[in-house]
Every structure is written in structure tokens, then in C-alpha cells.
Amino acid sequence: MRWLAGISADDLAAVLSRRPEALDRPQVSSLTDLASRLQDPDAVMMTAGTLPLPALQVVEVLQALGSEQHEARAGRQRGPAVGLDQLAAALGRKPDDAELAATLSVLTQRALVWPDGDQLRMAGPLWSAFEHPLQLGLPAHALFEGAPAAALYEIAAALGLPRGRTRATALAGVCAALADGERVRSLIASGPVTVRDLLTKVAWEGPLVIAGYYDRPRNGPLAWAERHGLLVWDGWQHAQMPSEVGMALRGPDWRAPFDPLPPAPELVDVAPEMLQRESAAAATTAVEQASALLGAVAATPVALLKAGGVGARELRRLAKSVGCGEPEVRLWLELAYAAGLVGVSGMRVVPTEAYDGWCAADPTGRLLPLLRAWPHLPAAPLAGEGSAALVRDALGMAAYDLRPALLQAASELPEGRGVAGGLAEVLAWRLPMLADDPAVLDGLWREAHLVGAVAHGALTPLGRALLTGAALDTAISALLPSALAEALFQNDLTAVVPGTPAAALATLLDTAAVRESGGGAVTWRFSPASVRAALDAGNTPDGLLADLRAAAVGGALPQVLEYLVGDVGRQHGRVRVRAVGCVIHAEDPTLVAEIAGARSLRPLGLTVLAPTVLASTLPVAETLAALRSAGYAPSGEDAGGVGIVERAARHRVPAPRRAARHRPPRTPADLSALAQRLLSSYVDEPEEPAVRPTPMSVARDVRDHAAHLTAAQRLLLIGAVSQGTPIEISYTDGEGESTRRVIEPAELDGPKLSAWCRLRDDERVFLLSRIESVSPVG
Template structure:
């Protein structure tokens, strides 16, 4: 049976079909093919076929493998023969899908597939071995049970096996093991001294009425449940706020005490565990946060002699941004993260532990796979909960079995886990802000989250045990004041703070007075302020600031000479090199901040003093390095249908040019077209005859391009003519034209 070639079949397709082909397989258009023959060659290349198969579902991929079982890569086969292998399952939609992608071509009586398909898809299609035609009518009825068991195992796939019984050739009379008997009967083929293969014909005979084995013709079921969408969004919003709080804490912690960069790159286990303890999260969540802040450009490697992970200048605008905008930055960073945080804590092929930020976690395809999983969940109705993520993994595996590699199922579980921590998912369902992030981007997603979050509250509830409960998200000003005077004890929909002597001193160190703190709790607490809190503030205030420090190197002053004497008699005085210069004044050569820290560690409560006598806030604002920008993922620009249509017309023009010139092109000299000028003659003749010319040239940006031109004037170093595709008059310097060929007619 003979059929058309791929190039001939392509030439018979209309422009709409070719544009659809180029959109489905964008690698075919880069660089633009010169003609249909080049396009057909590119379609049949192993790499292009493998790439085109990545989006095929299980049934369509099985149909393609069935074509290989019938050797359609060697000679055309009828669709009826393929249908016979599938029984009652309708394969017509799958065949048309493959035809639209040029993974097969020809009419239903002569279907062919590119020769490279076998190598690109599966050397053993449908789990069947290579063909041995002499076994087409093999009879298995005389075989012993143990021989049939071996054949059944190999027929289930893969059809090759390793065995020492293949090492020596024996006759049937001398055969002792089932493998040796089958080799002697010719029902197995010896590939080498340790490998045997089950021929295709024997495998089909063993499988009987299921020649392709068990075929999963439909998508696996996905068990779902319903929840109130607003409840899902509310839970996701809470996680978004928690994420923002954790990242804020991380940035402040690493500003003061940045961790070192490992020699092999990444973050050490000890630093990761310290961070997890500081944030009160597990190691996996801490590792995800580390990956996020680096990918978002909020933290970077100093790249010095002793490199450290330090917040960048981009962290400051992030810290003062609204919560929803903070979240959108982090969520987009996660969506575009070209790495797999789920691998952290596992070991590589050399049994080395994979740390956060390690280069071994790089996976360029991770954003695509992550988005694909989220889009599958976004395709469900709002409020639809996926009961079991493993079922979702099975559905996605059926839809694209060649995507994801060996980590395909783990990617689904990791994405659901990470997405929940990000606030993109909640209760195994996508949130409204997560859906908006996928479809519209971070800006609209931030607005959607802002609309979903409850309005900030302007009050707290002070308890008798010195805890302060924030019954919701505090407005920014109140949140800053409470964070200054109290420490977070627990967080969630309601955050619990605890007021301690140290936290009150921290507020005093920042310039707040006892009156300020009393006014804060009096005006912002919806519950009566307990006396214990009033006493704590007043007692701390009486002790705070009795010692005043200045810069002389530094000095201490106090109206109470007894306290000065007490300080000088303490062991810390010698370490801080304190020296009395007056009954109420002590000086030190050390910086003021170091002196104050030493005295506080010794149990005193000094305060920093400015030139005007007011309290100074000497807290370290944290280190910063120059921002390096967020790790941008390069998004390929998808051409429009008009651009693809133009490419199709140029390919067709290349075909007509090849027909006219016998495939030859005339090269243009590089010195303004002077000299022996076959090219000039060709262009001038085309201008006289009104013929079109296919011109290859290099534009002013150095980019190679191609146009079909009807020359009007050729001379003076330029070609002037009508661009057939756009109907515009264009001028081309002859020295930029690299080749030209006549087109058979004016069609383009």
C-alpha cells in the first residue's frame, strides 16, 4: 500500500489547518522554514515528535503506539486495522487530533507516522517487542505451564528480560529451564548473553482478545465535595496573612543575623532549623519561605569572600506595602519558581542532602507543571474540593502521561501542599484570589484578596494575664504599636500577644513613654485595662532611663550617685571599660549601643539619650544589599494567527520559488550589488515582467527575515517593490539581501 509523503500532504492542506499546526507545535516555526520540504523534515525530527507528544492524553498516545505496532512508520496502514486493535472504542477523535498535529498523515486508508516516532515515543510500543514475521501463526497449545507463565509476564510488558539462561545456546532436548525451552522453540529471541525479548507476534497471541493490553480509554474519576466558596476564600485569606507575617519575621531576622551561604550553595540545615524555630513552623514550610524570598528578590547572596543571605533593598518597599500586595508578590514568585522545594530534605544520586537554595533543585519546567495542576483545579466549579490529591494526580497522568517525569505524582502533592501554605488553595480547592492569579495576574489577584479580607480592626482585647488579643487583622498603625510593646504568642484568625517587662522596655527604648503606653491601651482596648499591666508599665518606667547614655565614645549619667556606684562595682564595668568622671557621670571608649547592651545583660535598664536629652531609638534597622530583581521567567511570545498565516504564505512562496528555479537561489554580492550580477539581472527581469521574488534579507537589527516582493525599481544599490503580504511599498538595500528566487506566480 502506498501513500503520499508528508510534504505532499502538507501542501494539500489549507492555510487554516497549517496555522493550527504551527500553533499546536510552535517549535516548527523557529526559525521559519524555507519551504514545505524543510517543514516536513522538521515535523519528522525526533525532538519535535517527542515535544508534540507531551500534551497527548493516554488514549491518543496509545493510538499512536498502535500505529507503531502496525509499523505505520515504515508503510501506510488503514485506520480500520488500528480500530481493530481497540475493539469497540471509538478512536476517530484521537486520529484527528494526531492528524492535526501532523503526528500522522494521509487519508483513512493510508495512514503514516514519522519514522522518528518509534524512537521518540516508545521503542516497545504498547509493551510489545520487535516483529518476527515467521511467528505470525505461532501455536502455543503445546507449551508447559511454566513456559506460559514466562510468556505471560513478558507479554504484560516490557517485553525484554534479563536472565543468565540466555548465555548459552541449547537444543530443545538439552533445555532445562523455561527460558531455555522457549529460546530453543524460537518463541524468545536472544538479544545478548543476558537479555531475551518476546517477539511481537507471540505477545499478541498471548494477549488474545486484548492485543494492546489493558487500555484506559477514559479519564479516571475524580471524587469531589462541595464547600461554601466564601469559607474557602476566608481560609485562604488567613493563610495569605500568615505567609506575609512569616516572611516579615524572616526578613527582620536575617537583617540582624544573616545566615552563611554554603560552599556548595544554599542554606545550611542548622540555619534552616533555627529559622523554623523562630517562625514556629516546620522545616518544610521554612524551606518554602526561603525559596520564595530569594526568587522574589527580597533576599540575595552577598557574593563576598564570606557570602551570606541578606535582605535586599527591595525588602523595604515590600515591608511597607499593604498585606494583599505583599501576598501577590510572594504568590507570583511561587507560581514562577523554577525550582522544586519539595525535594528539600531528600538525597541526590550521590546520597547528598538537598538543602534550600541548592542548585540541584533547579527545574526549568516546574512553573509549567505547577500552573497545569492549578489550572486543573481552577477548571472545577468554585467551591469544589478535591477529596484526594492522589486522584487528581491520576487524572493529570491520564491527560498527559509524558509530562512530569518520575516526580509526576509527587509534583501534584507538593503543589497542593505549597499552594495551601500560599493561600492560593484552601481545603484542597482553589481560592478566588488563586483563580484570579492564574488568569489575570498578581495585580487583580491582590485586589481580589483585598476585597475578600475583613476590614482591619482598630482595637484589641487586653486580658488579666497580660495577653493582648487582636480579634482580626489590625490596622497598620495599631499593629506597629502593639508589635512594639508586646510579643506574638500565637497567630491565626486572632493573634495573641503577650506583654512582658522586656517588651515594655523595648517600647521605652524606641522613645515611647509610660503615658504613651497607658494611652494606647486605654483608647484601643475594648476590655478594661488590668491593674497588673498598669503596674508593669509603671515599674518598668521607674527603672528605665535612670541611666542616660551619650556618645563620648559613650557616657552614662544619672542623678543618683548610688546607682552610679552600683554600676561601677558590677563585673560588667571592667568589661565595658567604664570610668567615673563626676559623681553622676561615667564614660566608656566603647560605642554607646555596646555599652547599653552590656548593662542590660547585667540587669540594668539604661536608655540612650540624644543631644536634646530625649530618648533615642538605637535599634539596628538591619543590613541591606543592592536588589538583584526577581528571577524573571522568560515567557515565550506566542505569535498571532496573522503572523502564523504570513509564515504559511512564505513557506508556500518558497515552494513556488523552488518549482520555478529548480530549487536554486541566486546569492547577492555584499558590495551594493555591483559586479557580475546574476541577482541584479533576476531582480530587474522580475521588475520588467511584474513577477514576484522571494527575498531573504537581514534587517537593520541584524535579524534574518523573508518577504515576497514584486520589484518596481532595482538600481542605485536598492530594491524597491511592493510587499505582497501587506500591499506596502518597501525599500531594501541590496547589500542586506542574502538570496533571491523567482516565485511561480503572484499568489502569496
């Protein structure tokens, strides 16, 4: 607190810029309030997750050096202090070392470590950041604190110490002996070889040894080490090595690891034209695959698993339909969901109202919303095979923070150079607490190539635009050719578009033909069934031919296609189904007799009403399907004899209003003004304030699990949970039923909100992800 009050307004503004969570609403009221927010355990650990490796290494060393003080000061407001010279010595550096100073500056600018004279203090939650800092145990004093006097006397005797008059003198003697590194090494060297092997292993790999209550040996290396105080049993399951013993066995020359410089990856030469060409190919493929995927979702909504997400069966179906792998399906589906192009309705994924406008856009307009969603996508769709899509988990949250870091690391590579094997080691140095899963890092690297942000191990111009957020549409336009409005119609009944087809052309060809392939050129194939489907959709033979000629290069169609459409057109409608529950009629009595005698049509229960009229026992749709399966080409009619136009059902849901997870940036001027206001209003206090509870953990849970709500709705929900005030919510249950209800929040535990529900007059548990909207009680 006093450190905050003593720094300049510029330095305080620098802290505020790096700790944006401290500025969440309600507005910071004073420097005391700010200090409390900066010490919030959730906020501190969230910030620690963004630290580079050398900063975490310093935190670990400070925790190890201050552990004894921390034990002694438990419950006090001010934590331990560690001398700068102690820290430097532990790292094998001088106190004025430039790299150490730079690392401390990273911590100071985040209010995690700060100077107090020639001492260093650290944010309270960081004193327990590592379970065993430097793989060392607690100091001997802490481990022997509860030991009975008789046990201490026995250890003192085993160490060759005088018995001492009191327990306190025995404890002091044992601790002093264990702190004498030379004496400890000499003692262990004189012991059995098995003891040396055991203790050496524990000294380097961790302070704990399994020592169960019922199976502890009375002899052997473990018992010998316990008798001499080199391992201390916890009375139940483990024996722990005092930190002094571990340091003694590591030797006087051992220093804590400190890696102030990032690893240098192996570089290769990359020509600029290669980058642009590869990025353009990736962008083109992305548009084609995403378009095909969303078309498949529009045709057949995707079923969700009961546990949530899109499962392997649906992913395989979509991959087969699109002609790509399941990983690509997961990526494009996640991006489409994040971009608001698909949403959830009940237990299905369906297109939103925004999808139709997206379909009508040119290739740049299609790719733009997908790429805008990619850097902050809260999912890791390529992290391992077989995972479900549209599932939010810890891997996804790590990926959310790692993508910008990946782009930043790639942007710092030398011009004209790329990395040979990826940036996993660099990311592990930049964000070690997040980049600890190789599958996530490999998946992000593949994602960057699939969206065209990285090619040949180097950042592309498109990737640079994603990093800066500037002129992204211009960067995409430079990669994607204009959409083609004409197709090449060939004698083998195929149509080829050597590029990205315009929306109108793709719709026409999808109506009358079957898409066979994508990539650099898209191919459709015409068949009697595909042409019949176009006529079923309301097209006439002449109209369809006219549309196809208008879309053909040169304005002419192959004769074979003209014949195909004409033949199917002559057959189409010869048999008509009228909705009179239902009746089949035709002008040709011979054809009607053939249908009546067809064995495959017996399930229809056909009855001859007249030489040209049959009655079916099944509805119109099922009768039409049965006739088509038998090889006929019927057309449907309504009860008045008007032809039925068959169109695929369109499933649409409103586009969700998803608020961005990242906070809107504050300008340097805003932060400077806030810093000056806080400093000018500060009144000195005799003691640093204890950390008080704040709603930050509530805000974090709401942010992580209800990001689909608007900012105003999230604030209303946070306030209601923090104060227990009633609110009205729209909630969708596990069966897909939506209700509005007034609730009185009681407790928030991660994604689950316990509250009194006035609708049910009972306590209920609500999932934040299923709350569709929040409003005040009117």
C-alpha cells in the same frame, strides 16, 4: 513537510498555537524552516510531555507497529508509515471510531502524527520515545539480523522447519514460524512448565531477561527458549523476546490499552459559602505567615548551603519564628523569591528593595504578588519532607506545568461539587509524562489549599481568577478584610489585633512588644526587655505611650502598661556608655560602685576612673550587651555625649529582573497571518528535508537555567553560544565575588557553559544561574 504545505491556513495556525517553541527567535523564515523546527528532537519530546494519556497510548502503539519499518529505514529521511486500519485494530477500535479520531486530532494539531493517504506518519523522535513500546521486544527479523547461519539452522530444526538452502531462507522460515501465533502457543504448551512460566512473565512484563555472559545456564527454561528462538541472546547481558512471541502469548484477543476518557473522581457536595469562608481563612493565614517570614528574613538573613538552597537548619529556625511548619516556610520563601521580594547576596538570602514597599501595602497588596507567582513557580516546595528551598530541579519543572493543569481540571468540576480525594488520577490522565510522582501531585494539591485556590476539593473564586488571570486583585479583596489600625490592649500586658494589622500598627507593636501568635488574631506581649528595646531604638517614654494610645481602641491604655513604660523609662539611661573606647558613667556613685564590683561584668575589665566613671576594655556594643545581660538598662552615647539610636541593620539587595518563563501569547490574527505567509511562499521540493540542527536546545537550556536574565539578555546569550561570538557578562563566583569579564562561548551542557575567559586567559566553566547580566562587547 508536504503535509504542512497541503493543510489550510487555519489548520497551520492551529499547529502554531500549540507549538509555540517553533516560533522562537530567530523568526521563522519559511515552511521548510518551520518543518525543521517542528521535528527538533528536544521540541518534539517537550511537546510529547504535554500530551494526555490516550495520545501517548497511540504514539506507543504506532511505535510498536512501525518498529520493523523503522529498523529497515534507519538513516532515511522519511520514517515508517502505519495504516489507520492497523492502528485501529491494535486498539480494538474501528478506523472511523470517533474517540480514536479525536485523539489523532490532538496529535495532528501538534504536528506529531499526520495522515499520508490512508497511512499515518509520526515525528521522527517519537519512533524511539519508548524503550520497549507496549513492553514488546523488537521483531524477530531485527533480533536475528546478525545471527550466524548455523544458529538459524539450529533454531529452524528445533521449530520443526526444513533446513533451507541459504541463511536468508532459514531466517525467513524462522520469522514466519514465530509470527504464527497458534504455532507459538502450541510449541510453548508442549514445553516444560518452567518455560511456560518464564515466557508468560516476560510476555506481559517486558521483553528482557537477564542472561549474563559468564553465568548463562546451558540447560533450563532460558536455554530451551533460546534454542527455539523464543528468546534471543544479545551476546552480552540480556535475552530479548521477539515481539511476535509476546503477541502470541498475550493471545489473539489482546488489545493495546486505550483510555480516551478521563477518570471520574468521586465527588462531594460543597456549598458556595463554605468555599468562600475556607478560601478567606487560607488567604488571611497566607498573608500573616508570609509577612512574619519575610520579617524574620529581614531581621536575620538566611544562610545558603554550599551546594545551594536553604537547608533544614535554617528552615527549622524560620518555622519556629513564624509559628508554622517547614513546608509552609518553603512555600512562602519560594513565592517571595519568585515575586522579587527576597534575593541572594553572596551566600545569604536577604530582602530586596521591593520588600519595604510590600510591607507598607495592605493585605491585598501583599498577597497579590505572591499569588501571581504561584501558578508558574518553577519549584515543588511541598513535594516530600526535608527538601531544601530555593533549589531548581526536575520536580520543580514538572510542577511548573502541572499547576495550570490542576486549576483547569478543578474548573471543569460540576458547579457545587468537589473531589473527595484530590485530582491526582485526573492529572495522571491529562499529563502522564509529568504527573508520575505522587509526592509532587500531593504537594501541589496542598499548595492549592494553602493559597486559597482550592477549598473542600473545589475551585474557589480566587482559584478561578488565578486560572484566567483576570481581576485577581478583586478576588483577593473580596476575601481579605481591611487591615486594622487599632489594637486591644489588655491588663495581662498583651495587645490583640483581631484580624490583619495595618503595616504601621504592626511596626509599632513589633518595636515595643514580642509577637506571640498569628492566625485569626495576632497577639503581642509587652515586657521590660521589649520596652527597653523600643527606647534603645530612639523612642522616648512619653512618645512611645502617645503612639500606643493612638493605636489603642478607645484611645486608652491599661494602667499596668502605663506603669511598665514609665518604670523602664526611669531606669533607661541611668547608666550611659560613651564611646571613648569605652567609658561607663552615671550620676549615682553607688550604682557605679555596684557595677564595678559585679562578678558577671569582670570580662569587661572595668577600671574606676572617678566615683561616677568607669573604663571598659571592650567596645561600646559589647559593653552595652554585657550590662544588659547583667540586668542593667544602659543607653549608648557617641564620643560627643549624644545618645546612640540603635536600629537593626537593614539588609537589602536590588529586586531581580526575572523574565517570565512562559512566552507572551500571540493573537489568533498574528498566527493566521504567519500561516498564510508561510503557505504562500512555499515552493515544492522533491524530498522532505532532513532534520537540521537548530539552536532550540541552546534556547531551552538558557530558558531553564537563566530565567532570571531579561529576554534581551537571554537572546544575546543564545546567539553567542550558537555562533561562538564573544559577549560580556557579570558573573558571581562561589565565594560571592562579582566580576565583569568577556567570554567566548564554546559549549553549553545544561546549566554549564564552557567558554574562553579573556579575564583569566584560560578556559572556564560558568554556571548559567550565576550570570547576573549579559551585554555586547563594547
